[in-house]
Amino acid sequence: MGCAEAAVTGRKRAPHGSGATDYDEEGDAWSQGQARFLRAEAWSRLDIEHLADEIADVGRSERHALTSALSVIRPHLLKRDHQPTRRIPN
Numbered sequence: 001m002g003c004a005e006a007a008v009t010g011r012k013r014a015p016h017g018s019g020a021t022d023y024d025e026e027g028d029a030w031s032q033g034q035a036r037f038l039r040a041e042a043w044s045r046l047d048i049e050h051l052a053d054e055i056a057d058v059g060r061s062e063r064h065a066l067t068s069a070l071s072v073i074r075p076h077l078l079k080r081d082h083q084p085t086r087r088i089p090n
Contacts, residue, residue: 023050
C-alpha cells in the first residue's frame with residue numbers, strides 16, 4: 001500500500017526501519033509486536049491509532065457477546081417462570 005492508498009483508506013503503514021509489522025498485512029504479528037513494545041515501554045514504536053481502534057473493537061465485541069448470550073437466556077428464564085408445569089425436575 002502506497003502513501004496515496006494509505007490516505008484513501010485511512011490506514012498508515014508502519015514506519016520504514018521501525019521493525020514494526022504492517023497492521024493491514026499481518027494482524028496477529030502486528031498485535032504481538034505491539035504487545036512487546038508495550039511491555040518494553042517502547043512508546044515511540046507503538047501504532048497508537050490502530051491500538052486505539054483495536055481496544056475499541058474488543059469492547060464492542062465483548063458487549064455484543066454479552067447481549068447475544070442474554071438474548072438466548074432471557075426467553076428460557078421467562079418460559080421457566082411462566083410455564084412451571086413444563087419444568088424439568090432436578
